[in-house]
Amino acid sequence: NAGVTQTPKFQVLKTGQSMTLQCAQDMNHEYMSWYRQDPGMGLRLIHYSVGAGITDQGEVPNGYNVSRSTTEDFPLRLLSAAPSQTSVYFCASSEFPGQGGTQHFGDGTRLSIL
């Protein structure tokens, strides 16, 4: 059972480049989300989705786009990378509605913007 799979694990970009962070889950979860983790700040929500075709902004959405065309996949796009986006990115999924429900996290993508 793969759970939540994120690719790539590591990436180095130059300022202004674009890229897509991939996230896939095989648990048929409706709810998926993207977080960024920065030292001393915990995890902050970037975007989330409550089902295919439905996305919404989280706490820190600027500079990121998402789409949800299938239940399984929830890619995160950086259109023009900036050094402030250097971070570790985590994708998570859970059953929905999920009050009290467990979120399942991927192993993360470590992204450096030069």
Place this chain on the structure above:
Amino acid sequence: GNSVTQMEGPVTLSEEAFLTINCTYTATGYPSLFWYVQYPGEGLQLLLKATKADDKGSNKGFEATYRKETTSFHLEKGSVQVSDSAVYFCALSDPQAAGNKLTFGGGTRVLVKP
């Protein structure tokens, strides 16, 4: 808005010592409370949770009790092992928020020495 505050680390302990990590929260309504653990190089894993006041979550020797009167959810373990070295995150899920969003504390790094 919702917020979670946890003690800053790092916390350095000897094996078999007692561990306490303080966590307090601010939320509207009645949130569910969680402790997640992140081992080096990995994503977050649910350690334990509590969904209503006075509930006690427990797992792997760790315990935390949902205290509504003090808005706290402190994590405790009576005898830590080297394998407990990790970063611990306190989090809440607000039933009034759309979806299953988590609000995280800043994380507490715990290092257990033999």
